[in-house]
Amino acid sequence: MNPIAELVAKKRIIVCAGSGGVGKTTTAAAIALQAALMGKRAAVLTIDPARRLASSLGLKELTNDPVRIPQRKFSSAGLEANGELHAAMLDTKTTFDNVVLRYAPTREQARRIIANRFYRNISGTLSGTQEYMAMEKLYELHSEGDYDLIVIDTPPTRNALDFLDAPRRMTDFFESRVLRWFLIPYMKAGGGFMRVANVAAGTFLRLVKRIVGAEVLDDTAEFFGNLEGMYDGFKQRARDVARLLQSDATSFVVITSPAEDSVTEAAFFASRLNESGLPFGGLVVNRVHPKLGDGIEVRPRQLDRLEKGDATGRLLAKLLDNESAFMRVVELEEKNLDSLARRIPRHLWVRVPYLEREAVDFPGLASVAQQLFAESGGNVSARYRTPRPKPRS
Amino acid sequence: MLLDEFFAPRILVVSGKGGVGKTTVSAALALLAARHGRKVCVAEVDRKGTLARLLGGRELTYEPNELLPGVWGLNIMPEEALGEYLRVQYHMRRISRAFTSTHFVDYITTAAPGLKDILVLGKIWYLEQGRGTHHRFDTIVVDAPAAGHMKNFLSAPAGLSDAVQVGPIRRQAEWLRAMLTDPARSRIHLVTLAEEMPVTETLETVTAVRDEVGLSTGTVFANAVYSDLLTRDEEKTFARLADSKEWSSFAAAGKSAGVKLDDEDVQALAGYHDFLEARRAIQTSHLRKLKREVQEPVAVLPFLFSAGLELPDIETLADVVEMRIDEQ
Numbered sequence: 001m002n003p004i005a006e007l008v009a010k011k012r013i014i015v016c017a018g019s020g021g022v023g024k025t026t027t028a029a030a031i032a033l034q035a036a037l038m039g040k041r042a043a044v045l046t047i048d049p050a051r052r053l054a055s056s057l058g059l060k061e062l063t064n065d066p067v068r069i070p071q072r073k074f075s076s077a078g079l080e081a082n083g084e085l086h087a088a089m090l091d092t093k094t095t096f097d098n099v100v101l102r103y104a105p106t107r108e109q110a111r112r113i114i115a116n117r118f119y120r121n122i123s124g125t126l127s128g129t130q131e132y133m134a135m136e137k138l139y140e141l142h143s144e145g146d147y148d149l150i151v152i153d154t155p156p157t158r159n160a161l162d163f164l165d166a167p168r169r170m171t172d173f174f175e176s177r178v179l180r181w182f183l184i185p186y187m188k189a190g191g192g193f194m195r196v197a198n199v200a201a202g203t204f205l206r207l208v209k210r211i212v213g214a215e216v217l218d219d220t221a222e223f224f225g226n227l228e229g230m231y232d233g234f235k236q237r238a239r240d241v242a243r244l245l246q247s248d249a250t251s252f253v254v255i256t257s258p259a260e261d262s263v264t265e266a267a268f269f270a271s272r273l274n275e276s277g278l279p280f281g282g283l284v285v286n287r288v289h290p291k292l293g294d295g296i297e298v299r300p301r302q303l304d305r306l307e308k309g310d311a312t313g314r315l316l317a318k319l320l321d322n323e324s325a326f327m328r329v330v331e332l333e334e335k336n337l338d339s340l341a342r343r344i345p346r347h348l349w350v351r352v353p354y355l356e357r358e359a360v361d362f363p364g365l366a367s368v369a370q371q372l373f374a375e376s377g378g379n380v381s382a383r384y385r386t387p388r389p390k391p392r393s
Numbered sequence: 394m395l396l397d398e399f400f401a402p403r404i405l406v407v408s409g410k411g412g413v414g415k416t417t418v419s420a421a422l423a424l425l426a427a428r429h430g431r432k433v434c435v436a437e438v439d440r441k442g443t444l445a446r447l448l449g450g451r452e453l454t455y456e457p458n459e460l461l462p463g464v465w466g467l468n469i470m471p472e473e474a475l476g477e478y479l480r481v482q483y484h485m486r487r488i489s490r491a492f493t494s495t496h497f498v499d500y501i502t503t504a505a506p507g508l509k510d511i512l513v514l515g516k517i518w519y520l521e522q523g524r525g526t527h528h529r530f531d532t533i534v535v536d537a538p539a540a541g542h543m544k545n546f547l548s549a550p551a552g553l554s555d556a557v558q559v560g561p562i563r564r565q566a567e568w569l570r571a572m573l574t575d576p577a578r579s580r581i582h583l584v585t586l587a588e589e590m591p592v593t594e595t596l597e598t599v600t601a602v603r604d605e606v607g608l609s610t611g612t613v614f615a616n617a618v619y620s621d622l623l624t625r626d627e628e629k630t631f632a633r634l635a636d637s638k639e640w641s642s643f644a645a646a647g648k649s650a651g652v653k654l655d656d657e658d659v660q661a662l663a664g665y666h667d668f669l670e671a672r673r674a675i676q677t678s679h680l681r682k683l684k685r686e687v688q689e690p691v692a693v694l695p696f697l698f699s700a701g702l703e704l705p706d707i708e709t710l711a712d713v714v715e716m717r718i719d720e721q
Contacts, residue, residue: 021412052590118504126503169495176496207483211562212505220504261443290668293661298652305650312634312646315627319643319662320652322622325698326665332699354668358589358675 003282003348004253005373008035008149011251011281013142013244016153018255019265023286025053026359027255028153030369032085036074037369039082040148043141047090047134047155054089056365062089064137066145077363086147088137093123095133098140103233104226113226118219126173130155131166135241142244164272171238174227251281256340258288258333267343283344284372285337285351291330296323394721400426400532402580402609403521404572406547408537408598409584410591414616417702418584418694419536420447421710427463428711431531434465434520438513438538447707457520457528465528472498474512481525510549511562514569521572537581547573547581547606576609584614585683587676592683599687610689612721614714615680617696619673622666635663692717 007014008031016028025048035042043066046053054062058073066086074081097114104110113119123129131154138152155166209217244250252273256266266283273280298320306317352371359365407419416437423435434457437444445453448460453468455477460466476493479485502509519525520533538546549566573579581602585595595613602608623631634642640659647654654662684691694713697706 019412021410052593121503121505126499169499173496173499176500207479208501208504210483212501212508216504220500290664292664292668293657296652296654296658296661302650302652306646306652309646309650311627311630312642313650315623315630316643316646316662318622318627319631319666322669323662323665326668328698354672360589 002350002373004031004284004350005034007251007253007281008038008040012147012149012249013138013251014149014151014281015138015245015250015252016151016255016284017252017269018154019262022255022257022262024048024153024255026056026365026368027253027284027286027372028151029053029057029087029365030359030372031253032087032149032151033365034369034373035149035151036069036081036083036085037079041084041086041146042149042151043086043088043145043147045088045090045134045137045141045150045152047130047153052360053087056359056361057085057087058362059087062087064088064091064094066141073362077366079366083148088141090130090134090137092130092133093120095137095140096123096129099133099136099234099237100230103230103237105229109226113223116219116223116226118216118223126170128166128168128170128173132170135167135245136237139237139241139244164276164278167238167241171234174231174234246277246279248279251279253282253284254280254344255284255286257286258336260336263336263340267340270344280344281348283340283349285349288351288353289326289329289333290353291334292326293323295327296320298324394718396425396429396715396718399611399718400429400431402576402578403531404517404533404535404579405611406535406537406579406581406608407584408581409614410586410594413584413586413591414694415584416444416536417447417707417710418582418614418616418714419534420444420707421714422582423448423464423532423534424461424707424711425714426532426534427461430463432463432465432529433532433534434467434528434530435460435534435536436517436520437466437468437536444536447702447704449704457526465530469513469516471502471509471512474516475501477519477525478512478515481519505562507549508562510546511566511569514546514549514573515565518569518572521578547602547608574607574609580609580611582611582614583689584616587615587618587679587683589679592679595683596686599689612718613683613687613689613691614694615683615691616694618676618680618693619669619696622669631663631666690721692721 014028014031016024016031018024025046028046029044032042032044044053045066046062054060057069059067059069066088069085069087071081074085100113100119101107101110104113123133134152134155138150141147141150205217254266254269254273256262270280270283303317303320306313306320350372352368355367355371359368405422407415407422409415409418419435423433426433435444435448437453444466445451445460448464448466451458451460451466453466455467455470455473457465457467472493472495475498498509502512517533517535520528520530523529549569583595583599585591599610599613603610634640640656640663643659643662644654680691680693692714694710694717697709699706
């Protein structure tokens with residue numbers, strides 16, 4: 001059975017991970033679409049501000065709250081959805097605000113945090129925030145959204161591994177000894193950093209002030225001050241999210257292309273999932289060049305004779321040349337994929353060939369899903385037909 | 394365009410969406426500059442990437458090292474850039490590890506968004522000015538962050554000037570801004586694929602960096618474009634033979650040259666032709682849109698039929714880039 005279809009049937013959450021430019025978002029959407037066709041109430045949550053996904057779903061834009069894709073989209077593509085397809089795009093700031101509202105002891109404290117400048121910067125720039133909030137949003141949809149399946153793609157980090165470390169990096173940041181070491185004396189001293197007794201921390205504070213200014217220090221001190229008493233809530237939630245991701249309900253699907261870098265990263269990522277106790281469920285290899293035939297042997301001398309021959313001969317020479325160029329790519333891709341097979345067994349793979357069309361509209365997305373969920377995961381044969389020019393009327 | 398003109402600004406920023414071949418094009422530009430006698434430094438930003446492998450294999454560090462004759466490379470990590478900044482700016486000899494710890498860098502760059510970018514751009518400024526290094530580079534190629542982050546990256550100096558009202562960092566941000574917006578000193582080249590998303594993003598980025606950040610925009614490189622295979626006449630012949638299933642004439646032509654072709658072989662030849670044409674049809678329409686909507690010259694780079702790029706491929710690309718610059 002197709003390993004991804006098996007996941008769609010059994011799991012509640014599918015996390016799509018992989019390096020940039022390998023078709024993560026499209027694959028995630030195609031998986032959710034397939035789930036809807038299979039009668040599930042499915043949602044795709046995208047992290048990437050991908051407007052193409054919105055337009056391929058027939059929406060003007062995606063928002064933090066899931067929107068249902070109308071049934072007529074399916075019927076216009078000649079499909080019948082027994083289930084539902086919903087789509088949302090992560091809004092980091094709004095999600096973070098909701099977290100603050102949930103854990104702040106009073107609304108007033110929440111309001112102070114949300115108005116704080118340092119806090120506003122965090123949701124825009126602190127590395128790991130987006131990943132952390134993606135997990136938060138996922139948890140929220142899972143526990144409150146009543147979905148049979150949620151498919152999420154991961155942020156466009158260049159290195160997919162960053163994604164696994166990011167949430168921890170973010171919680172560590174809040175509890176960082178370095179920060180507390182110099183901020184707590186500052187806060188205790190009522191903001192007067194000159195009065196800080198700790199000499200080293202004093203040097204530190206003076207330096208920070210010189211680099212970014214005193215106001216920034218005040219903002220930070222206020223932020224961390226307001227955060228006191230909320231850490232336990234954060235930590236509990238982080239534990240809940242971690243437990244959900246490690247549970248039987250969840251599966252990670254790694255997306256790759258047959259390119260060397262991408263394959264190396266995919267193998268490494270799968271082993272990291274393993275180490276972190278996160279359930280790896282399957283591999284999608286996108287953009288595979290088709291292998292047609294077993295390669296044609298031609299000697300340079302023969303090619304030369306063809307080129308010097310008649311029109312058909314010259315045409316044939318070009319076609320032979322083209323075939324051998326593609327076979328070189330196919331062989332290299334096979335080599336890369338063979339090395340991947342030593343890390344991830346092939347029965348967990350689905351190979352998706354280069355498609356004749358891009359997934360720019362709903363039928364396009366549906367044809368990606370069709371390729372992805374073809375009966376045999378391992379060998380999808382592709383038929384490529386040249387679009388012939390239509391006769392002019 | 395003369396090559397000298399192309400390399401007139403010392404700083405060449407190369408950017409584009411993830412996966413389009415920014416690093417490959419950066420490497421090719423570096424090789425090309427070195428071939429013409431320039432001492433080149435190519436800078437990777439905040440990652441352990443493929444640049445080193447493309448250029449011969451030595452790992453990149455914060456200190457530039459020579460990868461190939463005339464081509465130097467470095468990896469600019471914000472943590473190390475902060476360390477250098479503190480040493481140079483505040484004459485701090487012994488820098489507590491706490492100052493360059495990830496948490497501190499995270500803190501300070503969150504407190505002042507854009508500071509991370511400033512630190513990276515600051516290192517490029519140091520290289521340009523020949524500070525903190527005994528090298529004097531004629532060309533500095535910056536393999537910049539992906540286009541999504543590009544506008545923030547390049548407008549960081551302006552943004553920081555607003556956030557931080559006084560102090561040395563504000564003055565320094567203004568120096569960086571001057572460096573980036575002076576067409577005699579910096580120019581940005583964008584890399585794209587002839588596909589829908591990359592083209593759309595490129596059109597947005599090029600407008601943003603040109604009109605909002607005020608950078609001088611150079612060439613848009615359309616990467617991995619399949620070349621023509623058949624002439625129009627040959628295409629007609631092919632269509633006629635394919636439609637009438639006259640595959641035997643291919644087999645016959647092959648036989649006369651001593652090439653044995655069975656049915657499966659002929660199917661493969663036709664299949665790869667059709668695959669190429671299907672891909673080319675997609676690329677052609679996006680390329681047309683790109684050329685129509687972008688003011689900058691578009692240079693088409695060929696698809697290289699080798700999945701794992703290595704130095705010889707970069708040499709080939711450098712040849713093509715040279716031709717394309719010549720045509721502009």
